Amino acid sequence: MxxxxxxxHNPPAGLGRRLPKNAALRAWVEESAELCRPESVFxxxxxxxxxxxxxxxxxxxxxxxxxxxEKAPGSFIHRSNPNDVARVEQSTFICTRERDAAGPTNNWxxxxxxxxxxxxxxxxxxxxxxxxxxxxxxxxxxxxxxxVGVELTDSxxxxxxxxxxxxxxxxxxxxxxxxxxFNRGLHSLLxxxxxxxxxCHFPEDNAIVSVGSGYGGNVxxxxxxxxxxxxxxxxxxxxxxxxHMLLLCVESPEGEKTYVAAxxxxxxxKTNFSMLIPPxxxxxxxxxxxxxxxxxxxxxxxxRLCAINPxxxxxxxxxxxxxxxxxxxxxxxxxxxxxxxxxxxxxxxVWWEGKDGPAPAHCIDWRGQPWRPGSPGAAxxxxxxxxxxxxxxPALAPEAxxxxxxxxxxxxFGGRRATTAPLVYQSFNWSHGVYIGATMGSETTAAAAxxxxxxxxDPMAMLPFCGYHMGDYFSYWLGMRKxxxxxxxxxxxxxxxxxPEGAFLWPGFGENMRVxxxxxxxxxxxxxxxxxxxxxxxxxEDFIWRGLEQFTAEDxxxxxxxxPLEWRAEADSQAEFFAKLGDRVPNELLLxxxxxxxxx
Ligand code: GTP
Ligand code: SPV
Ligand code: MN
Numbered sequence: 358m359x360x361x362x363x364x365x366h367n368p369p370a371g372l373g374r375r376l377p378k379n380a381a382l383r384a385w386v387e388e389s390a391e392l393c394r395p396e397s398v399f400x401x402x403x404x405x406x407x408x409x410x411x412x413x414x415x416x417x418x419x420x421x422x423x424x425x426x427e428k429a430p431g432s433f434i435h436r437s438n439p440n441d442v443a444r445v446e447q448s449t450f451i452c453t454r455e456r457d458a459a460g461p462t463n464n465w466x467x468x469x470x471x472x473x474x475x476x477x478x479x480x481x482x483x484x485x486x487x488x489x490x491x492x493x494x495x496x497x498x499x500x501x502x503x504x505v506g507v508e509l510t511d512s513x514x515x516x517x518x519x520x521x522x523x524x525x526x527x528x529x530x531x532x533x534x535x536x537x538x539f540n541r542g543l544h545s546l547l548x549x550x551x552x553x554x555x556x557c558h559f560p561e562d563n564a565i566v567s568v569g570s571g572y573g574g575n576v577x578x579x580x581x582x583x584x585x586x587x588x589x590x591x592x593x594x595x596x597x598x599x600x601h602m603l604l605l606c607v608e609s610p611e612g613e614k615t616y617v618a619a620x621x622x623x624x625x626x627k628t629n630f631s632m633l634i635p636p637x638x639x640x641x642x643x644x645x646x647x648x649x650x651x652x653x654x655x656x657x658x659x660x661r662l663c664a665i666n667p668x669x670x671x672x673x674x675x676x677x678x679x680x681x682x683x684x685x686x687x688x689x690x691x692x693x694x695x696x697x698x699x700x701x702x703x704x705x706x707v708w709w710e711g712k713d714g715p716a717p718a719h720c721i722d723w724r725g726q727p728w729r730p731g732s733p734g735a736a737x738x739x740x741x742x743x744x745x746x747x748x749x750x751p752a753l754a755p756e757a758x759x760x761x762x763x764x765x766x767x768x769x770f771g772g773r774r775a776t777t778a779p780l781v782y783q784s785f786n787w788s789h790g791v792y793i794g795a796t797m798g799s800e801t802t803a804a805a806a807x808x809x810x811x812x813x814x815d816p817m818a819m820l821p822f823c824g825y826h827m828g829d830y831f832s833y834w835l836g837m838r839k840x841x842x843x844x845x846x847x848x849x850x851x852x853x854x855x856x857p858e859g860a861f862l863w864p865g866f867g868e869n870m871r872v873x874x875x876x877x878x879x880x881x882x883x884x885x886x887x888x889x890x891x892x893x894x895x896x897x898e899d900f901i902w903r904g905l906e907q908f909t910a911e912d913x914x915x916x917x918x919x920x921p922l923e924w925r926a927e928a929d930s931q932a933e934f935f936a937k938l939g940d941r942v943p944n945e946l947l948l949x950x951x952x953x954x955x956x957x
Contacts, residue, residue: 364395364396364397364485364486364487365397365399365414365487368399368410369410371406372399372402372406372407372410373397373398373399373400373401373407374400375400375401375402375530376400377400377492377530377533377534378533378534379533379534379536379539382492382507382533382539385507385541386398386488386490386509389488389509389543390483390488392476392479392480393479393480393481393482393483393488393511393545394480394481394482394483394484395483395484395486395487395488395511396483396484396485396486396487397487397488398487398488398490399487399488399489399490400490401489401490401491401492401516401520401525401526402526402527402530403520403525403526403527403528403529404526404527407526408517408520411513411516411517412433412517414513415433415513415514415517416433418513420435420512420513420514421433421434421435421514421517421695422434422435422701423705424696424701424705424706424707425704425705425706428704428705428706428707429691429692429694429705429706429707430691430692430693431692431693431694432690432692432693432694432695432696432707433517433694433695433696434695434696434697434699434701434707435514435695435696435697435698436697436698436723436724436725437571437572437697437698438549438571439723439724440549440550440551441549441551441554441570441571441572441575442572442698442723442738442740442806443572443573443574443740443803443804443805443806444556444572444573444574444575444581444623444804444805444806444821445551445554445556445570445575445805445806446805446806446807446821447464447806447807448464448551448554448555448556448569449463449464449556449557449558449821450463450464450465450466450471450555450556450557450558451463451464451465451558451560451586451824451825452465452466452467452468452471452472452557452558452559453465453468453559453560453561453825454467454468454561457826458825458826459824459825459826460823460825460826460827460828460829460938460941461826461827461937461938461939462820462823462827462937462938463823463824466557468559468561468562471555471557471559471566472559472566474555475555475557475566475568478545478547478553478555478568478569479543479545479547479566479568482511482545482547482568483511483545486511487511488509488510488511489509489510489511489512489513489515489516490507490509491507491508491509491510491515491516491519491525492505492506492507492525492526492529492530492533492539493505493506493507493508493519493523493524493525493526493529493579494506494523494524494525494528494529494532495523495524495579495583495584495588495653495667495668496524496653496665496666496667496760497524497665497758497759497760498524498528498531498532498760499760500665500760500761500762501655501760502597502653502655502665502667502762503532503665503667503760504540504583504588504591504667505529505532505533505537505538505539505540506523506529506539506540506541506542506578506579506583507529507533507539507540507541507542508542508543508544508578508579509542509543509544510543510544510545510576511544511545511546512544512546512571512576514571514695515544515571515576515577517695518573518577518672518695518744519577519579521669521670521695521744521745521746522577522579522580522668522669522670522672522744523579523668523669523670524669538563539563540563540564540565540578540583540587541562541563541564541565542564542565542566542567542578542579542582542583543564543565543566543567544566544567544568544576544578545567545568545569546568546569546570546571547568547569548569549569549570549571550569551569552569553568553569554568554569554570554575555567555568555569556570556575556582558582558586558587558824560586560587560590560591560824560825563587563591565578565582565583565587567582572697573672573697573742574672574804577672579667579668580650580651580668580672581821581822584599584651584653584667584668585599585600585601585651585819585822585823585824586822586823586824587824588653588667588824589819589822589823589824589825589830590824590825592653593825593829593830593833596655596656596840597653597654597655598652598653598654598655598833598834598837599651599652599653600618600620600651600652600653600654600817600818600819601620601622601623601627601650601651601817601818601819601822602618602619602620602627602648602650602651602652602664602768602818603618603619603621603627603628603630603631603646603647603648603649603650603652604616604617604618604631604646604647604648604652604664604665604666604763604765605617605619605630605631605632605644605645605646605647605754606643606644606645606647606754606756606763607642607643607644607873607874607877608642608643608644608645609641609642609877610640610641610642613881615766615767615877615880615881616647616664616756616763616764616765616766617765617766617767617768617769617873617876617877618652618654618664618765618767618768618769618845619631619768619769619770619771619850620768620769620770620771620794620797620817620818620819621769621770621771621772621773621799621818622772622773622797622799622802622815622818622820623802623804623805623818623821624674624740624802624803624804625771625772625773625799625802625818625853626771626773626852626865627649627650628649628650628671628673628674628683628686629682629683629686629866630869631646631647631648631649632644632646632649632683632685632686632689632750632752633683633685633866633867633869633870633873634684634685634752634867635867635870636867636868636870636871636904636905637904638901638902638903638904638905639870639874639901642870642874644752644870644873645752645753645754645756646685646747646750646752646753646754646757647664647665647666647754647756647757647763648665648666648667648668648757649666649668649671649673650668650671650672651666651667651668652664652665652666653665653666653667654762654765656837656840656841657762657764659764659843660841660842660843661764661765661841661842661843662764662765662837662841662844662845663761663762663763663764663765664762664763664764664765665759665760665762665763666747666757668747669746669747670744670745670746670747671689671743671744671745671747671750672742672743672744673686673690673742673743673745674740674741674742674804675690675696675699675709675737675741675742675743676709676710676711676735676737676739676741677710677711678690678709678711678712678743679711679712679713680713681866682711682866683866685750685751685752687713688749688751689745689749689750689751690743690745690749692749693745693746693749694743694744694745694749695743695744695745696741696742696743696744697741697742697743697744698723698737698738698740698741698742699723699736699737699738699741700720700721700722700723700728700736700737701720701721702717702720702721703717703719703720708720708736708737709736709737709741710735710736710737710739716730716736718730720736722734722735722736722737723735723736723737723738723741738803739802739803739809740802740803740804765845766845766846766877766880767845767846767847767848767876767877767879767880768790768794768845768846768847768848769847769848769849769850769876770790770793770794770797770817770818770847770848770849770850771797771849771850771851771852772797772798772799772800772815772851772853773799773800773802773851773852773853774798774799774800774812774851774853774854775800775853775854775855775859776854776855776920776923777798777920777923777924777926777927778798778849778851778854779849779851779854779891779894779916779917779918779919780850780851780852780854780862780863780872780916780917781848781849781850781851781872781875781876781894781895781917782848782849782889782891782892782893782894783846783847783848783849783876783879783886783892783893783894784846784847784848784849784892784893785892785893787835787837787838787844787847788835788838788945788946788949789847789892789949790846790847790848791831791834791835791847791946792945792946792949792950792953793847793849793892794816794817794834794847795816795817795831795834795946796814796816796927796931796934796946796950797814797815797816797817797818797849798812798813798814798815798927798930799812799813799815799818800812800853801813805821812930814930814931814934816830816831817830817834826938826941827938827941828938828939828940828941828942828943829941831942831943831946832941832943835943835945835946846876846879846880848876848879849891849892850872852865852869853865854916856915862912862915862916863916864905864908868905871900871901871902871905872900874900874901875895875899875900878899879893884899885899886899889919890919890921890924890953890956890957891919891924891953891956894917894919895917897910897913897914900913921957924953924957925954925957928950928953928954928957931950932950935947935950
């Protein structure tokens with residue numbers, strides 16, 4: 358379902374013609390059309406009528422297929438080009454005038470050269486296609502953290518996804534018509550050729566150009582490109598933070614609300630954790646989702662760190678989603694969902710590895726080929742995704758729409774580590790906590806093209822998403838200490854530690870509530886801990902175990918074990934990473950590493 362030939366014919370009167378008052382926007386769209394030469398320009402207003410029309414067009418053009426409305430009401434499947442199924446870090450660039458501003462963890466290109474190269478590829482690239490203008494907001498309207506963006510794209514899939522993922526259309530026109538700055542995102546599929554695939558950020562111009570891909574994080578420009586890469590750059594300039602974090606609210610039976618943010622790398626459990634259902638032993642406790650992927654935070658007037666979710670939907674990992682692992686997600690994606698790269702059954706339903714029930718006797722795999730149990734390869738791509746509105750989430754927190762945001766009590770950093778890292782520990786203080794985030798290691802996943810399962814440093818889960826020099830990013834984090842009187846506590850977690858036989862040591866998912874409860878109690882000064890070389894650790898008796906009695910004292914000992922040799926190797930790997938960042942690494946973090954070694 359390659360949509361490179363997509364062009365709209367004769368939209369009904371009234372659709373696609375919502376011209377904005379904003380002259381700068383009109384001029385930029387005109388210039389872009391001049392360059393790309395689309396057959397028509399379609400101005401999206403975000404209305405229901407428009408959505409129905411565009412869905413119909415997507416079906417007619419083969420961009421998506423409708424699923425059986427009895428099995429998956431209001432839902433669609435899109436199969437992307439098999440060469441285009443994940444983010445592409447090697448083709449992602451930060452284009453600043455000075456190379457040093459992007460730092461050694463980003464690919465860099467000189468802005469004028471990169472613009473020239475991209476515009477060369479874009480010249481006449483939309484002939485016979487429609488250019489869609491997508492005005493959108495990131496963040497609830499009226500929030501001091503809200504940002505305005507406009508994405509120009511020749512992909513209907515992008516339009517339909519952006520409508521779910523952002524506050525698209527009318528609300529954005531209201532902001533644009535009042536004048537003011539907006540992010541300019543220009544996207545074209547070109548011929549979906551990996552050789553001509555570039556995801557380029559121009560933070561100094563508040564602009565993005567993405568070509569040659571039609572997949573998720575590469576093309577839904579409000580998400581990773583604006584909300585994280587450009588966002589982190591703007592945040593440092595404007596005194597806020599853009600982070601790869603979920604946001605959740607834990608409510609106790611007494612009605613006490615505690616807000617927690619957690620940075621886990623791509624495909625390492627944010628969506629799942631943000632909507633977990635506490636086990637029966639936690640009767641009366643509720644976990645509600647504010648965001649599942651991105652948090653924007655700023656020092657609030659009350660001395661707390663205040664956070665919003667800039668998104669309005671979830672672009673989440675499908676495989677492994679079932680009524681045991683994530684019952685809320687099962688309900689959430691049962692309707693009004695766009696599936697990307699899953700398998701489809703003869704009944705017009707979707708299927709993926711780890712779905713409830715047995716595998717179908719035969720189905721059509723993510724590539725569009727016949728598949729049966731035993732066929733080589735997975736039926737659903739390991740990075741297959743759902744796009745679903747947050748309103749579908751049964752655990753949605755009302756605060757998700759609150760322009761004021763929520764005050765954060767705890768920040769969690771969690772990698773995917775088969776060894777070394779314990780289930781949970783707490784930092785000694787802010788500086789040590791920033792060090793834990795900055796040195797986080799995690800195994801690579803299918804969310805990015807390339808090898809899977811290799812441990813790499815992924816500071817704050819932002820390695821692929823920080824829009825400037827990583828050393829300066831660490832300094833910015835440390836500096837929050839001076840701006841936030843009542844700082845969140847910082848914890849390290851790891852749901853993914855394995856036995857020598859390769860089995861997960863911790864049951865994870867809903868059972869993570871046991872860890873979360875200890876964290877919340879630490880925030881309120883209610884739970885003890887013991888001091889170790891790496892930080893404060895819970896003792897076994899500090900957890901509630903009812904319903905998980907089979908998890909023995911030895912199991913707990915194993916999942917929390919701190920092996921001095923493993924940690925020495927960890928410190929060596931951290932040193933290599935710091936060396937790569939050069940003299941922009943704050944001394945304070947180097948000192949934290951020395952202190953760890955001394956304690957070990
Ligand atoms: P991105 O959307 O890529 O940023 O990912 P994410 O951090 O939201 O990850 P997600 O929650 O989608 O989880 C990714 C994978 O990890 C899925 O296959 C989950 O089934 C698995 N997973 C999530 N939580 C746990 C857990 O607690 N334990 C184990 N063993 N696996 C988990
Ligand atoms: C991630 O890779 O962290 C994602 C998916 O959340 S994507 O939007 O494709 O980047
Ligand atoms: Mn993500």
